[in-house]
Amino acid sequence: MATTITESTESIPGLPAMSEATAPWAAEFERFQQELPAGEPEAVRTLRLRGLERFVSLGFPTQNQEAWRLTNVSPIARGTFTRSTAAETTAELKPEDIAPWTFESAARLVFLDGRFVPGLSHRDGLPSEVIAGSLADALDRTPGEVEPYLGKLGTLAKVADTNPFVALNTAFLRDGAFLKTPRGVVVKAPIHLLFLSSAEEGRPTVSFPRNLIVAGEASQMTVVETYAGTGAYFTCPVTELVSGPGAVVDHYKVQRESREAFHVAAFQVLAERNSAPSSHSISIGGGLVRNDVNAVLAGEGIDCILNGLYLAEGKQHVDNHMRVEHAAAHCSSHELYKGVLDGKARTVFDGLIFVHKGAQKTDAKQSNRNLLLSPDSIANSNPRLEIFADDVKCTHGSTVGQLDDDAVFYLRSRGIGMEAARSLLTYAFASDVVGRIKVDALRHDLEELLFARLPQGEVVRQAV
């Protein structure tokens, strides 16, 4: 292994000195570059190289760093992962493999271990002028469509400077989804992006999905990202969303990875004037999960919603880091993140609302509520405000608590059993976020999932 590292680092001039943890990734980068087609734009190659440089110089984060204080990623840093290279493995995926995750959609793009699977994908319900395909295809065929946005969104460049996982994703970016709606086009049915991962012959795999979503002026679309898989693997996705002037974009992310999986993701939103981007992040699976959501409200009159629900049990660790930047006046942002913890689960919520000097009349609201079902679960909540304007309305709040004894007693006093009462109240707590999901099929799926997770789910199903 050591010789491989030496050889490969020599071929990348100017790369900073590497640690034991980053060196194998640099070696892998070498192999990766050789697989890439020759016709790719130079800018994309440069972007990747810069990503690798940043990753190598940052290294994997440690708990000495504030943003990673409560999340220990050393199992990832120490791990050995195989990047899927063989295109033919994607051909093995059958319709029945994806059936549990799919629903009626205007388009569906399926990815296996980060690679596009055209055979199981469709775009039947989309107007022809809407782009919905694999990023790799776009890089090869229509790079001009991609280049103006890729890796350049809002503060993403800055975020990539500090988040090693965004840098790592950027180093290995190639495939993922590319969606673009032209000006004024309305797509009502959801566009579904399905990312499946699998352990390859018992060896953990790694994938770096890179998604770029561009909503043109006054356009409308709904995008659902689903992540799922079996066995031990590492998913490291980055999604960039440009919400053009007056655009309405509803984005959903449903993370249902296997319990052995690592999932470290970033979602970057750049909102332009009068647009209404909304995001719902549902985190259910995964062993070690980290989501960074960064929204930049760059024009006036933006109405941004960022909601989330995380269910964590057993030894799951789920970390949600939110950063909303109000860079223009007259914008509102509303964040509601709720967590249900059981077993020995650990969760982290860190939410920053940053209001720039000129962003007067900002209306920002952030709320994080955690329900602890077991004495051994721990929820950390850290809401933060940094305000540099003087005429704003900003509120934040966080709670960590157990089920309300009075409510449990009230239900029991009407004849409902203890366990059923607790299940009913837990469902009610979580359904507050699930109920806001506008895609019916997705909402029903998640309701079913909640029923399945509750000890008295059948009673709850009858009662709601």
Add this chain to the structure above:
Amino acid sequence: MMLKIKNLHASVDGNEILRGIDLEIGAGEVHAIMGPNGSGKSTLARVLAGHEAYEVTAGEVLFEGQDLLDMDPEVRAREGVFMAFQYPVEIPGVSNTYFLKAALNAVRKHRGLPEMDAMEFLTLVRQKMKLVKMDESLLTRPVNEGFSGGEKKRNEIFHMAVLEPRLAVLDETDSGLDIDALRIVADGVNTLRQADRSFLLITHYQRLLDYIVPDFVHVLVDGRIVRSGGKELALELEAQGYATFEQEAAAQQPVAAGA
């Protein structure tokens, strides 16, 4: 005997609130318990319903001959004890109708009756709603969420009407109601009065008893029943206030050492 309370003592956080209650309620009877704030009225209601915050330190309660204190709250409900809450709890995310259907079916299952299907239940609910003149929109809303004070109290009586208990404990159901709402609630209760159903009304004010005429009135002061009588006792209370009863109670107290 529907309910038999013998020398009941109960504490919360180590403070003794009930200090030896004796009370018997026969089938079909309506009893009122009146008392000043802090006398232990609501504690008695919650102990009967099985609230875990209250510790019974002595005494016993028999409901139709069975040890009530030995039952979990939900078992008491299924056996036919109902408590209308002084402060009904808001439960966001759970619809009033579906919650009630789950409750009714739990009660029916316990009694060996078949579960009601949606159609049967809806017919029943429509009929019971009329009792308390409930707006139909309150059925589909989450339990008590955003209900006005009067709507919450009416909803409690509505729940009672659907669950058809044998013993109903109404904890200050009159508090905060205007006269029109009070009449509606009282009419609902009066309609539900029958030979095999008993009521325990807990109230601070005599006003409720103008509309729901009790068979017996008990005055509770400092955790004990200091006087029992017929409905005229309520009028006496109205005229004199609680002060004389509080003095009587104080006179009965053993004087603490050094006091």
